[in-house]
Amino acid sequence: MNLHRSWYVLSRELKLSPRSPLVFFAIAMPLLITFLVSSVFGSLFDVSPKLAVADLGNSEITAAAVHLDGVETTIVADVETLRRRVEAHDFDAGFVLPPGFDASIRAGEQPELEFYVSGASLASTRIILAVTTLDLVREIEGSEPPVTVVVTPVGNQDFVPISDRLLPTMVIYAVMIAAIFLPAASLVDEREKRTLDAVLVTPTRMSDVLVGKGTFAVVLAVILGFVTLALNGALAAQPLTMTLILFIGSVMLMLMGLTLGLWAKDITTMYTAIKGGGIIIFLPVIFTIFPGLPQWIPKLVPTYYFLQPIYDIAIHGDTLSDVVPELAIAVVVCIALVPLVVWVARRSERQLAMTV
Amino acid sequence: MTGSRIAAIIRKDFREFSRNRFFVFITLLVLVAYVAVFWFLPDSVDETVRIGVSNTILSTDVGGVTESGTAGFALEIYASEEELAAAVEEGRDGIVAGISFPPDFLESAAAGEASTVVLLVPAGLPAEIELLLEGAVAELAFGLAGVPPPVDPITEAVVLGTDRAGNQVSLQQQMRPLILILVLMVETFALSSLIAIEVQQRTAVAILATPVRIVDFLAAKGIFGIGLAFSEVVLLGLLIGAFAVNAPAVLMILLLGAVLVTGFGMIAGSYGRDFMGTLLVSMLFMIPLMIPAFGALFPGSSPTWVMALPTYGLVQALIRVTADGETWSQIAPSLLLLAAWGVATFVAGAFILRHRVATL
Numbered sequence: 207m208n209l210h211r212s213w214y215v216l217s218r219e220l221k222l223s224p225r226s227p228l229v230f231f232a233i234a235m236p237l238l239i240t241f242l243v244s245s246v247f248g249s250l251f252d253v254s255p256k257l258a259v260a261d262l263g264n265s266e267i268t269a270a271a272v273h274l275d276g277v278e279t280t281i282v283a284d285v286e287t288l289r290r291r292v293e294a295h296d297f298d299a300g301f302v303l304p305p306g307f308d309a310s311i312r313a314g315e316q317p318e319l320e321f322y323v324s325g326a327s328l329a330s331t332r333i334i335l336a337v338t339t340l341d342l343v344r345e346i347e348g349s350e351p352p353v354t355v356v357v358t359p360v361g362n363q364d365f366v367p368i369s370d371r372l373l374p375t376m377v378i379y380a381v382m383i384a385a386i387f388l389p390a391a392s393l394v395d396e397r398e399k400r401t402l403d404a405v406l407v408t409p410t411r412m413s414d415v416l417v418g419k420g421t422f423a424v425v426l427a428v429i430l431g432f433v434t435l436a437l438n439g440a441l442a443a444q445p446l447t448m449t450l451i452l453f454i455g456s457v458m459l460m461l462m463g464l465t466l467g468l469w470a471k472d473i474t475t476m477y478t479a480i481k482g483g484g485i486i487i488f489l490p491v492i493f494t495i496f497p498g499l500p501q502w503i504p505k506l507v508p509t510y511y512f513l514q515p516i517y518d519i520a521i522h523g524d525t526l527s528d529v530v531p532e533l534a535i536a537v538v539v540c541i542a543l544v545p546l547v548v549w550v551a552r553r554s555e556r557q558l559a560m561t562v
Numbered sequence: 563m564t565g566s567r568i569a570a571i572i573r574k575d576f577r578e579f580s581r582n583r584f585f586v587f588i589t590l591l592v593l594v595a596y597v598a599v600f601w602f603l604p605d606s607v608d609e610t611v612r613i614g615v616s617n618t619i620l621s622t623d624v625g626g627v628t629e630s631g632t633a634g635f636a637l638e639i640y641a642s643e644e645e646l647a648a649a650v651e652e653g654r655d656g657i658v659a660g661i662s663f664p665p666d667f668l669e670s671a672a673a674g675e676a677s678t679v680v681l682l683v684p685a686g687l688p689a690e691i692e693l694l695l696e697g698a699v700a701e702l703a704f705g706l707a708g709v710p711p712p713v714d715p716i717t718e719a720v721v722l723g724t725d726r727a728g729n730q731v732s733l734q735q736q737m738r739p740l741i742l743i744l745v746l747m748v749e750t751f752a753l754s755s756l757i758a759i760e761v762q763q764r765t766a767v768a769i770l771a772t773p774v775r776i777v778d779f780l781a782a783k784g785i786f787g788i789g790l791a792f793s794e795v796v797l798l799g800l801l802i803g804a805f806a807v808n809a810p811a812v813l814m815i816l817l818l819g820a821v822l823v824t825g826f827g828m829i830a831g832s833y834g835r836d837f838m839g840t841l842l843v844s845m846l847f848m849i850p851l852m853i854p855a856f857g858a859l860f861p862g863s864s865p866t867w868v869m870a871l872p873t874y875g876l877v878q879a880l881i882r883v884t885a886d887g888e889t890w891s892q893i894a895p896s897l898l899l900l901a902a903w904g905v906a907t908f909v910a911g912a913f914i915l916r917h918r919v920a921t922l
Contacts, residue, residue: 227839227841227842228842230842231841231842231845238849253861254688254689254690255690256861256862274693275689275693276688276689276690276691276692276693277689277690277693289722291862291863292722292723293722293723294723294862294863295723295861295862295863296861296862296863297862298861299719301715311712311713315712316710316712316713317712317713318713319713319714319715319718320720321713321715321718321719321720322719322720322721322722323719323720323721323722324721324722324723324861325721325722325723325724325725325726325727326723326724326726326730326731326861327861328607328609328634328727328730329609329610329634329727329728330609330610330611330634330635331634332634332719332727333611333634333635333694333716334611334634334690334691334693334694335715336715336716336719337693337694337697337698337701337716338690338693338694338697339713339715340697340701340711340713340714340715340716341693341696341697341700341701343711343712343713344700344704344711344712347712349704349709351699351700351701351703351704352670352671352674352675352676352677352703352704352706352707353667353671353676353677353678353679353699353700353702353703354676354677354678354679355678355679355680355681355695355696355699355700356678356679356680356681357681357683357692358680358681358682358683359683359684359685360647360650360651360660360682360683360684361650361651361652361684361685366686367686395836473836474755477841478589481592482591482592485595
């Protein structure tokens with residue numbers, strides 16, 4: 207291996223990258239995934255009851271409803287809008303406050319409250335919103351309940367909300383596209399277009415090509431992983447530790463990508479292999495999202511050993527020393543992958559020699 | 563246009579598609595994975611909040627809430643506060659939180675004297691459940707003290723739309739159309755790759771040097787694309803029980819969906835310069851086309867811009883038939899919208915591909 211020639215391959219990759227749809231894909235996808243996961247899927251799993259209020263008389267209840275914790279309250283203009291949107295299940299329930307409602311309640315009367323529930327809302331959501339509404343009206347009534355409620359936390363309070371549990375999903379996307387897809391597709395593309403043959407008739411050897419392409423993939427993957435963590439506010443004030451972990455993870459995936467790129471006979475085979483094998487690479491993130499699943503299963507997958515440290519540092523506040531055992535296994539996996547890459551590279555070189 | 567020429571091109575495309583055994587194997591594997599994921603999803607909706615209580619004070623009907631609970635609210639009784647705390651911590655019996663009443667709660671509340679009730683909450687308890695518990699305890703105490711509620715939103719609520727209480731659409735049912743649409747979308751890429759290869763390797767030129775006319779070529783690509791997408795999605799539909807309700811309507815929707823994605827496949831395949839270019843163009847189409855399907859997972863009506871997307875009719879028609887059991891006449895507007903988009907996209911795809919092949 208010659209570092210000068212590897213640098214030449216790397217600079218060629220850098221020069222060509224602005225024109226490459228693959229690099230654009232590698233950069234755009236993590237940003238898109240971050241947006242989708244954080245804005246769409248986070249709210250998919252974390253749905254608060256939705257309440258609508260049509261206030262026809264400037265009631266104090268409306269202001270109190272807007273400030274409810276755990277209920278999304280929206281003020282709508284009129285009864286017609288409220289009914290239409292509740293029926294469409296834009297809201298789980300809604301109520302109409304007629305003029306003079308507050309005064310009537312304070313006078314000890316029992317005015318009629320139009321309370322609508324969406325047919326598609328859950329029974330539990332209906333009872334939550336009904337009891338909450340009743341509670342709001344009681345506040346206006348001014349009557350204190352003959353009971354004091356004391357909230358006592360029970361058990362392990364180390365709860366991680368779903369939005370945080372989705373962090374590894376975003377990181378694996380960011381790193382995987384750059385570290386696996388990029389070098390694999392680049393190698394297959396060069397083989398298909400025979401530009402690799404052209405490069406190899408010069409003093410440049412296959413090892414120089416692999417180091418150049420691998421370095422480009424790792425640098426891009428680390429940058430994209432870092433940006434993804436930063437966008438999600440998950441650097442946990444340990445940017446250097448995160449960079450180190452991302453580097454180890456990127457190297458691991460890059461070695462897989464090189465193996466795949468050297469093994470796949472064409473781009474369709476490579477894409478299909480990623481489509482099929484992707485589930486194994488992604489397996490740990492499923493177990494992070496659903497912590498109730500048996501947690502020994504993701505430990506069988508190499509990507510666990512860099513995703514878990516990132517998760518532990520970002521979410522649980524661990525430090526580098528806490529995650530050393532996992533990282534050590536990740537490094538061992540990287541070392542174990544090197545002979546595989548060498549073997550596939552030699553096989554590929556022999557095949558290229560036969561076809562030249 | 564000649565049938566035999568079209569058939570010959572379709573045979574060639576099918577041979578190329580099936581020649582790569584690895585590709586076929588993985589395609590089947592992915593299909594199996596979709597089916598496995600589908601059957602792994604919960605097929606029912608638990609609409610009940612289960613609460614543990616440490617006392618049997620609710621053995622009598624108090625304000626409509628008894629030991630058996632009420633709609634959406636169920637109670638589990640535990641002998642002591644310690645036992646209740648352990649149950650809350652372990653999530654035993656599906657309880658999400660606990661209420662520990664003091665032994666003299668009934669008497670104190672009835673006398674209007676304030677007593678202290680302890681809410682045992684685990685980490686991560688949604689704020690709305692805490693609101694429910696606090697409100698329920700307060701109402702219980704009010705009821706015992708003989709203070710009637712000023713309003714009654716529980717029993718006097720008006721249900722708007724089809725009342726699905728006790729018969730909610732499960733995640734499995736919600737995901738059924740989404741999975742079918744996902745497979746159709748992936749076929750956009752499969753077809754675009756086949757077309758892109760034909761364009762890149764200029765085999766299209768070779769084919770057109772024979773008596774095959776451009777119209778035969780386009781018809782063959784269209785039929786093969788529709789056939790590929792339709793057969794795969796029908797197979798998947800059979801495996802996930804998509805034809806249990808109004809099968810002819812589901813078949814028609816899937817056929818029109820196949821026409822739609824074939825049109826996009828032809829457009830993407832015409833513009834893709836190489837594999838990655840084709841993938842990128844396909845993704846540019848696939849991402850916005852997936853939005854109506856993902857949007858359907860969320861409750862409520864879709865924003866206007868989502869309704870303008872070509873797959874909106876496809877998603878709506880599929881959901882209305884498979885989840886809501888609607889009839890032909892009820893889904894007619896969505897079906898017409900889908901058909902219009904399908905024909906427009908197919909014609910646009912054929913036109914663009916024709917232009918691309920002509921410039922080779």
